[in-house]
Amino acid sequence: MDIKVGENRFYIGESEKDPLAEIVFCFKKSDIIVIERTFVSEELRGQNIAGQLLQRVVEKAREERLKIIPECTYAQKVMNRGEDYKDVLYNEGTQN
Template sequence: MEFTKGENRFYKEEHGKLLAEVTYVPQGDQVAIDHTFVDPSLRGQGVAEQLVDRVVEEMEKENKKIIASCPYVVELFKRKSEKYQAINANA
């Protein structure tokens, strides 16, 4: 799925309706992912993880680590620790 990059967020909209979003807060050489949202119509399809992966891709380019503060991201980083170990500021 393709996401639009906004200011400190990636999101998906259709017909003016927000379908998915991840937001992050810059903190020096790190960012804190503080929110993820996926519309019920898209849940169970891995969209939230795709959003997080988009932030990971962007932060890798900027050589920044990610602080997981959103409960979903905290759990994702725990569940898939090997995948996110290099980018996780909490590791």
């Protein structure tokens, strides 16, 4: 699947306005990304598309030295599961 870059989102599909799958984020501060929602259409479910989209946000955070606040339940569940995302997960008690 070809993951495209949109405005504060990564998505799959022909149009950013009508994606087949997307992960949407905003910037809380210049160095903190808030993942707001993840969506995968029924036809793409079961293919780890949400995981691939989340991975693109994580790559962006690592490349740009950003931290992530996962507000959407999918991102929270995945990112809080283990150590893989600890380097980019925002912790209110620490600073970048």
